[in-house]
Amino acid sequence: MITKNQIKYINSLQQKKFRSEHQSFIVEGAKSVLELLKSDFELELLFVTQEFFNNYEEFLEKLPIQSEIINQQELEKAGSYSSNNAALAVAKTKGNHELLVGENEYALILDDIRDPGNLGTIIRVGDWYGIHKIICSHSTVDFYNPKVIAATMGSFTRTNLYYTDLEVFIQQQQQSTPIYGTLLNGNNIHQTKFAKAGYIVIGNEANGISEGVEKLITDKITIPSFGGAESLNAGIAxxxxxxxLRR
Amino acid sequence: MITKNQIKYINSLQQKKFRSEHQSFIVEGAKSVLELLKSDFELELLFVTQEFFNNYEEFLEKLPIQSEIINQQELEKAGSYSSNNAALAVAKTKGNHELLVGENEYALILDDIRDPGNLGTIIRVGDWYGIHKIICSHSTVDFYNPKVIAATMGSFTRTNLYYTDLEVFIQQQQQSTPIYGTLLNGNNIHQTKFAKAGYIVIGNEANGISEGVEKLITDKITIPSFGGAESLNAGIAxxxxxxxLRR
Incomplete structure (x- = not known):
């Protein structure tokens, strides 16, 4: 069962203020919760429907915490999903640890990505292409926002995010490390020979890369257009x- | 000014049933309305704020219909946007005309795309890459859904959609025309040499390409994965x- 106080607590985690205070976040839906349970995130609470429990009973019984069986209405009342007939978990956030990028590795730099769906999609796309380190401006939407977690489709378990001052971060990198940025007048990406390691900067949905960060871009790249659309969204870009990069 | 009946009428156009009955649809927001006004769509109604009117007065006065100046609250009451301080138009739909693809041309085939945001994104991405013909299964979400129109960011004015039975449509094409489809066990897209003309099939968000259509795919292609994500969303793919295709 789930108590009124638990529902209140879980509801509060939809707000960044309370996520920071409790260092906890919500994960909802079958796919995301299953990925969470297989990851190294520390579990705090786990609520599942009878059906979900029956489907994964053996697996659930090996977990360090006991799952509580509740019904779909209670699950939806506690969480942010309008429809959830599977599971909801609360897990501990990981803190904001500095990310170091290896010699043959790429990382993304997100300059003010505001939309939770876009950040989630970028995390999912990064995971698809084997990129698991993302450096974010302080103005980028919170990783642990339930809409971000949902949009990653489980990829949040494989990706680390580090929120920092982008200009300071980039200036601390070795001078030889290329900083790629998608800008309007860059080199055609179809002709770009990417280095073995580097960073790729993705700008804000409406305003692109900020002036201060743009000055630090070493390699301007452009996705060529063949039609009438003026732009591509951040996840698509x-x-x-x-x-x-990967071909 | 805007009358109560006009608000009622415009609200009704959020439903497919009434769009079909009136053969009309809504376009909202500055960018989308401006693109509409420059296109060959037939205008029915145009409501703008004083600010929008002042910014585009010369242009608006050349239009075949007069724009009505209303305030932001009225604009939001009539339309589907929670925030709109610019413009709202009602235009006539174009009907469902068969699309023929030229000798050196590509078209997209959408097999059961259900999410309005995904369809809008696909139209915008197609427009970016110069593809302006899209053949849709009857189960694909309606082109004139306000959320689709919004997500195209104006590209709806440059793209034609044709709703039909996909299996019948594909079987009517010349045997030499390749039908590409993204499937799990296809050829690596990075090594694919695309023909000069053809179709690209994009499948449903959850279930991929349907069995009947899959049988008609002549060239199975796959986007290679380098990480842990199980899939990419339809717009990204x-x-x-x-x-x-374009490189």
Missing amino acids: TAVVLDN | TAVVLDN
């Missing part, structure tokens, strides 16, 4: 750049 | 395929 990330996918196209990473696909070109 | 479309962008990556089209980027590979």
Whole structure:
């Protein structure tokens, strides 16, 4: 069963203020909860429907915490999903640890991504292309926002995010490390020979890369257009750049 | 000014049933309305704020219909946007005309795309890559859904959609025309040499390409994965395929 106080607590975690205070976040839905349970995130609470419990009983019984069986209405009352007939978990956040990028590794730098769906999609796309380190401006939406977690489709368990001052972060990198940025007048990405390691900067949905960060871009790249659309959204642009990087 | 009956009428156009009955649809927001006004869509109603009117007065006065100046609250009451301080138009739909694809041309085939945001994104991405013909299964979400129109960011004015039975449509094409489809066990898209003309099939968000359509795919292609994510969303997959097609 779930208590009124638990519902109140879980509801409060939809707000960043309370996530920070409790260092906890919500994960909802079958796919995301299953990925969470297989990850190294520390579990705090786990609520499941009878059906979900029956489907994963053996697996659930090996977990360090006991799952509580509740019904769909209670699950939806506690969480942010309008429809959830599977599971809801509360897990501990990981804190904001500095990310170091290896010699043959790429990381993303997100300059003011505001939309939770976009951040979630970028995390999912990064995971698809094997990129698991993302450096975010302080203005980028919170990783632990339930809408971000939902949009990652489980990829949040494989990706680390580090929120910092981007200009300071980039200036601390070795001078030889390329900082790629998607800008309007860059080199055609179809002709770009990517280095073995580096960073790819993705800008804000409406305003692109900020002035201060743009000055630190060493390699301007552009996705060529063949039609009338003026822009691509941030998640799409990330996918196209990473696909070109990986080919 | 806007009358109560006009608000009622415009509200009704959020439903497919009434869009079909009146053969009309809503376009909201500055960017989308401006693109509409420059397109060949037939205008029925146009409501703008004083600010929008002042910004585009010369342009608005050349239009075949007069724009009515109303305030932001009225605009939001009539339309589907929670925030709209610019414009709302009602235009006539174009009917469901068969699309023929030229000798050196590509078109998209959408097999049961259900999410309005995904369809809008696909239209926008298609427009970016110069693809302006989209054939849709009858189960694909309605082109004139306000959320689809919004997500296209104006690209709806440059793209034609044709709703039909996909299996019948594909079987009517010349045997030499390739039908590409993104499937799990296809050829690596990075090594694919695309023909000069053809179709690219994008499948449903959860279930992929339907069995009947899959049998008609002549060239199975796959976006290679380098990480842990199990899938890419339909809009992302479309962008990556089209980027590979155009390079």
